[in-house]
Amino acid sequence: MPKLQWSNLRTLVLFGVLVSLSASTNTVHAHSLSRRVEQIPWIDYEGIKLAASEALDSDVQRRALADSAGGYPHLEAREPSTSARRCKKIEKRKEWRQLSYGEKKDYIRAIKCLQTRPDYGISPITNNLYDAFTQVHTTDFGLFHISSPFLPWHRWFVWIHNEALKHECGYTGPAPYWDYTKDYKNPTGSPIFSTDPEIGFGTHGSVVLNELGRGGFKVDNGAFANFKVNIPIPHYLTRNFTYWKEGDPDGFWGYQLGESFSPRAVQKLLSSPTFWDLEVNVDALNVTGNFGIHNSPHYLSMGDWVGPAWVAGTKFSLNGTTAPNDPMFWPHHQNVDRIFWTWQQKPGKQWEYNGKQGTHTDFPELNPPEPADAHLSDILPFFGLGPDVPVALAFKTENWPLCYTY
Numbered sequence: 001m002p003k004l005q006w007s008n009l010r011t012l013v014l015f016g017v018l019v020s021l022s023a024s025t026n027t028v029h030a031h032s033l034s035r036r037v038e039q040i041p042w043i044d045y046e047g048i049k050l051a052a053s054e055a056l057d058s059d060v061q062r063r064a065l066a067d068s069a070g071g072y073p074h075l076e077a078r079e080p081s082t083s084a085r086r087c088k089k090i091e092k093r094k095e096w097r098q099l100s101y102g103e104k105k106d107y108i109r110a111i112k113c114l115q116t117r118p119d120y121g122i123s124p125i126t127n128n129l130y131d132a133f134t135q136v137h138t139t140d141f142g143l144f145h146i147s148s149p150f151l152p153w154h155r156w157f158v159w160i161h162n163e164a165l166k167h168e169c170g171y172t173g174p175a176p177y178w179d180y181t182k183d184y185k186n187p188t189g190s191p192i193f194s195t196d197p198e199i200g201f202g203t204h205g206s207v208v209l210n211e212l213g214r215g216g217f218k219v220d221n222g223a224f225a226n227f228k229v230n231i232p233i234p235h236y237l238t239r240n241f242t243y244w245k246e247g248d249p250d251g252f253w254g255y256q257l258g259e260s261f262s263p264r265a266v267q268k269l270l271s272s273p274t275f276w277d278l279e280v281n282v283d284a285l286n287v288t289g290n291f292g293i294h295n296s297p298h299y300l301s302m303g304d305w306v307g308p309a310w311v312a313g314t315k316f317s318l319n320g321t322t323a324p325n326d327p328m329f330w331p332h333h334q335n336v337d338r339i340f341w342t343w344q345q346k347p348g349k350q351w352e353y354n355g356k357q358g359t360h361t362d363f364p365e366l367n368p369p370e371p372a373d374a375h376l377s378d379i380l381p382f383f384g385l386g387p388d389v390p391v392a393l394a395f396k397t398e399n400w401p402l403c404y405t406y
C-alpha cells in the first residue's frame, strides 16, 4: 500500500500553488476558446442581466456610502423594478442526514444523470454536462481561488449545479450539505460515505490506480462504484482514505485534518472580523499546508478530489482543479457556502466584500503587478456555464435568482 510521507504532503498545497502552464494545457484552453458555447435553455439570461444591472446600481450606492462613512453600511435591498424577477419560493437546504432515503437516492441519481445531458458546447474534451462542470472549474482557476471571489464564485457554481439537477434531471428534493463538524473525530466513517449502492457516496476500493492521485484507489462501492469521469482524460473515480488513517507516522495528518473542521474551528471562522479575514481563514492561508475548512475535506479523500498526478506540472495535477470529478464536491461546497451564509447573518455583514481579486492562471501575462482590490461589481467568470455575473448577484442567497436559505 503506497504511503505518502509528510515531506510529500507539504507539496500538496491545494489551490495554494498556481502551477505553471505546460504546452498541453495551453492546447486545451485554446481549444475551449474556439468552441461555440450555446445558451442553456433553463437559465434566464435576460432576468440575470436585469438583476445584475440593479445589483450594480446598489453597489455603486453602497460604495459611495462606505467611502463617506469609512465603512460598509448595511443597506436594505432596493425595491426591485416592476420587470425584475422575484423568487417564487425560498428553498431550504438540508444536511445530508436530514434527507430521506428516497431524497438521497434521487440526488445521487440526478448527479449521475448529468453525464447523459448535453454540455452546450462548454467542454472541449467530452460532451456531457457532468464533465462541463469540472471543465469550467479547471479553467483559469486562479481567478476564483485563494482570493476574495472564492466564496461568491463557488456559491454561484453550486447553485447552477443544483439548477442543472432540477431542469436536466428532474431532481426535486433539497440541496444537501455535508456538515463535517458532526464527523470531525472520524470523518471517513461519516454516513455520507456509506457503501449503500443507492444512497452512499462510497469509500474506496482495493484496486490501486497508481497513475491517479499518487496511489488513488478506484471507488468500487457505494452508488459511484466503477464510475468513470473524463477530465482531463477518461478514468475511474478514485479516492484514498488511507492518508487520513495511516498517512503520517505521528498522526499529525489526521489530527490536523479533523481539528480544521471541528465545531471549534467553525466558531473561530465565524468570528472573522472582515470578509477578507473570512476568506483567509476558510482557505487557511496563514496555516502551513493550508489545512482549513475548505481544503481539509479534499485532503481527506485525496484521489480525484485533489487531482490526478499523472499530469504533474500542469493545471490538472495535485492542486484540486478537477475536484468536481468527485461528486462529494457538491455537499462539501454547499457546507462551505453555509458557513459563508452564516457569517453574512451577523449585523452589517450581508454586503461586506473586500480583500483581493483573483489572478489569471491560464493567462498570467494579463495579471497586474499586484492583485486588484475586490469590489461587489467585479465580474465572476463561468466560461459558458451560464452568464458571467457581478459578485453582488451571488451575495444574498434569498434574492433572485438564488432563492435559497439554510
Ligand SMILES: [Cu+2]
Binding pocket: 137, 145, 154
Ligand atoms: Cu474550487
